[in-house]
Amino acid sequence: MQAKYSSTRDMLDADGDTMMSLHSRASTATQRPEPGHTEPRRPSSAWRPVALILLTLCLVLLISLAALGLVFFQFYQLSNTQQENISQKEERLGNLSRQLQSLQTQKRKLAETLHHVAEKLCRELYNKTGEHRCSPCPEKWKWHGDKCYKFYEESKSWQGCEYFCIAENSTMLKINTQEVLEFAMPQSYSEFFYSYWTGLSRNGNGKAWLWMDGAPYSHELFEIIIDFTSLRSRDCVTILNGKAFSKDCRELRRCACERAAATVKLQRLREPL
Structure with a gap:
């Protein structure tokens, strides 16, 4: 009876060992990875400082970019403000x-x-x-229009009067308007028949009469009376008693000069003569 019991126990133990062996194999088979798949490895602890450094550098770079963007924005605003100020100042x-x-x-x-x-x-x-x-004229000069005139008592040749007027910072008399004609001709009246040289002359008989500045003589203003009593050339014009005569340029006649009038002296308007 005892032997039978022992045999039965031994069989149960053998079955238990067999079940445990099968369970162990099943667990091992379950935990074994499938073909083509590898089990992920945990990151090595040596890469953690490197990753931390890279992260820090990224943060520093981001902060730098943000600061640079802020500086650029401020500069842009300042530039716009200055441009507006410049535009306002230009206006x-x-x-x-x-x-x-x-x-x-x-x-x-x-x-x-x-x-x-x-x-x-x-x-x-x-x-x-x-x-x-x-x-606006020098002393003893006559003021008429925008010119000053002086009729001298000195008698000279036509060329002598030309040089004389130049020395007086003036030119020989020019009668080119009706106003000047009406002013100058009365100056030629003299009880002693003193005539005055004008700046009108010609370069030989038959040539055109011209004034000192090259302006042509106007026949409408006055007539030139030819002096046939003289056998010499009669290429220069004098005025006498309201008339104009052609005379020999070497004859001695009085000089008549003109110059531009200066500005009226305002400060002397209230002064007595």
Whole structure:
């Protein structure tokens, strides 16, 4: 009976060992990876510092880029502000320039008006007294229009009068307008028959009459009376008693000179003669 019990126990133990062996093999088969798949390995601890350094560098780079972007944005805003300021200043400068031009134009017009008024007043004073300190002409010169005239008593040849007038910073008398004709001819009246050389001459008989500056003689203004009493060339013109005569240029006649009038002396308008 005991032997039978022992045999039965031994069989159970053998079966138990067999089951455990099978279970162990099954577990091993379950844990074994499938063909073509490898089990992932855990990251090595040596790469962790490198990754940390790279991450730090990335953060530094991002911060640097952000700072650079901020600086660029501030510079862009500053540039726009400066450009706006420059545009505003250019606009103001343009406005000031236009205002300055307008003021200069007004100043010029005012100066012209003042000059005309002063000239008119001075001319009235001059015509009343025959001479005034405001006159734009030198002393003893006659003021007419925009010219000053002087009829000298010295007698010279035509060329001598030319040089004489040049020495007086003037030129020989030129009668090219009706106004000058009406002014100059009365100066030629003399009880002693003193005539005055003019700047009118010609370069030989039959040539055109020309003034000193090359301007042509106008037949409508006055007639030149040819002096047939002289056997010499008659290529220079004198005025006597309101008439013009052609004379020999070597004859001695008085000199008549003219020059441009200066500016009316405003500060002397109130001064007595």
